[in-house]
Amino acid sequence: MALSDLMAVERNEDGIAAVLGILKQRFGERFQTGQSIREQHGHTTTYIPNQMPDGVVFPETTAEVQDVVRACAEHRVPMIAFGVGSSLEGHVNAPGGGISLDTSRMNRILAVNAEDLDCTVEPGVTREDLNKYLRDTGLFFPIDPGANASLGGMAATRASGTNAVRYGTMRESVLSLTAVMANGETVTTAKRAKKSSAGYDLTRLLVGSEGTLGIITSLTLRLQGIPQAISGGVCPFPTLDAACQAVIATIQMGIPVARIELVNGLQMRAMKNYSKLDYPEGPCLFLEFHGSDASVAEQAESFGMIAEEQGGGPFLWTSVAEERAKLWDARHNAYWASLTLRPGAKGLSTDVCVPISRLAECVAETEADIAEMGLIAPIVGHAGDGNFHTLVLMDPNDPAEIAKVEAFVARLNMRAIGMDGTCTGEHGIGQGKAGFLRHELGHGVDVMRTIKQALDPLNILNPGKIVRVA
Template structure:
């Protein structure tokens, strides 16, 4: 098995008749410029990009429907696009076709403060939504780091730093508006917090990565802004001590909102990039939400656990400016990594394991990094067993690529053997297709049956998620 995808054959051209029809529909909002096409076919990582033949900038569900119907009539591939921050080749137009850019669908359609929910168009970003909500006393907690679109976050079943308390997109999407491969507009779910009516189509489309339809609107849960928020940082002499602190914190039932792990390599990179002055040691970032008394109690409890495992310099703050600086540094971890090896490409990958196996999985992975002679800092949303690493590689060095690929294979298979998953939040795209069968076995054939039933001509983001 290889985690390094093989090159795809050149993409077929989209029929000129389709281009002309889309131009009639969208005018200047249809682009065939090389620069625009290139930008829409490449994500943030080393994965090879494949530009679409045209980019259609939609502004409404009705326009998306019209675009899909035109493409379906020509059996032309469709690739949905939010902000392009995905990490496993999700937006590469492997078979050419039309990219539907949803970024101009950026309206917050309704906020129901009494019911703690809202409805947004797919192009609204998480930061935009929280800015809109700022004066309502509510917020949306899912925070993958990048200012991703909520449609893209739904399509990739995004997670992030707050998942240990608030869950992932799967738990926070109440309903969807979706344009299917044959051009129908369907609405799934609703505003009720539970339902026993029919198949759960909402969960089918959450995490489908654009392979079953184009998500155009999302109904989301919202939460009250906590009375008090505190952030804390703690350094450890050993990675094992840091991870064991996480495990005992979770097993003790302390309602921590965020727990982030940075190994000494990642911490050194973040210190230099963000101009912080913490020790270059394995480090945990925490955040606590609740009442003032509750936050203080949580902080003290975690500090006591950390001290048992060699934690030192446990410092916590309620100052918003300091908290924002800390979490911005964490969100910039990918760019901080790239600063360690100028000119290198970043290959980001992730796994997730049951919390009881977290220390074993991370320590074995760390030992394997050293044995493979790779530069690959570790960072993770370890409160829910999820960790990431970024291989810093020269794409023109076949030996380095081979070593990184082999290490990734071993890490993923190790996680699966521990009862975990090949990806906690990045998704499959085309970068992790080889591992889907290993994780799900015969269930992949059922996924393929669903795909064939909803998209018989395979026009929805072809070449992603399912093995060929």
């Protein structure tokens, strides 16, 4: 998608001026208009230019969120919900200006129902803070996108991550939520029951809507028991195709792997240097198994035999927590490690997801594109569910290079869609992927637009994202 394709949103100067005055009076020091804080809240980890809001408000309760929404609705001013700013497709940019609604002070854990394996939290709670709180209960929240994202933001973008192959995504993990809609009214989408046939599934409608349909103010989340035993390790392979074939065989054999992460040779070189790993510089799989002492050993041995059949190995695994932590820290720091491959460059992180049977083919064709176009672009992925990421290193000030990178991303997205996959497995649409949504869903985009217009007729909730309204 070219920068020129970004959805334009007209500024409402009179409305913005009025809302700035209202919020300053209502929130005092919890409403800021300084340039640096506005730039931070237009922050995007893509090459898409920063589009600042006109003000940043820090509500602490659902009632205060309602106050902000009602003021903005009265004056037709855009609002953009903000978690920690770790999204990757321009989700928090403000193309028409307006108000950034920072949920970081809504960070209370409201209830933990250990017997029912669920909890209720405010949107500003981060996944790491929740798991620290849960540590003594024997429970944990398994969704791990890598960044210490806010749970409200993770729900809004339908995040997943390294554990998705076993525990699913935010789609499966959110039992219910409360949101403030565009008219200032609140809606609670469900009760705490583990299943329901009561009407439309409003929870799933709002999960993944990227703040375009409502602003989440609380979430009830499904929890999991902390495994008795965890083992993990790294397995090298002679080729990326062999690693992908091992992933496919592991999933098809029903081995209940908790994490199975694909790293190509270039990414492994960067991770070795950055995180001081002592592993071969070639394609590797990072794995983790959860269960009893006996079951994790059995799973590791079964995978080792699969790897050997593909020419891989040896599979070096461990149940020592400190050694496993070092491996996953390296995996989570892959983004920063990749930037060392081209100092001074900016990384454009993009993701696609395909049926597991097409993973090897899609990755191979993507590597061929990278070589053909002369790009530096390491690959890493949540291979167990067919999802992989490519971080393209580029000079954001070079128009010719930007055009080449955009062409590469477009080819990658269209390849995944052509394989009956998706242009985004977990990053979301935002601004960066909006141009590919109709290719993927056809007239489904028109249905989305109808829903958006029904729930947000003034187009004030994160406008310029997902679907074009005007």
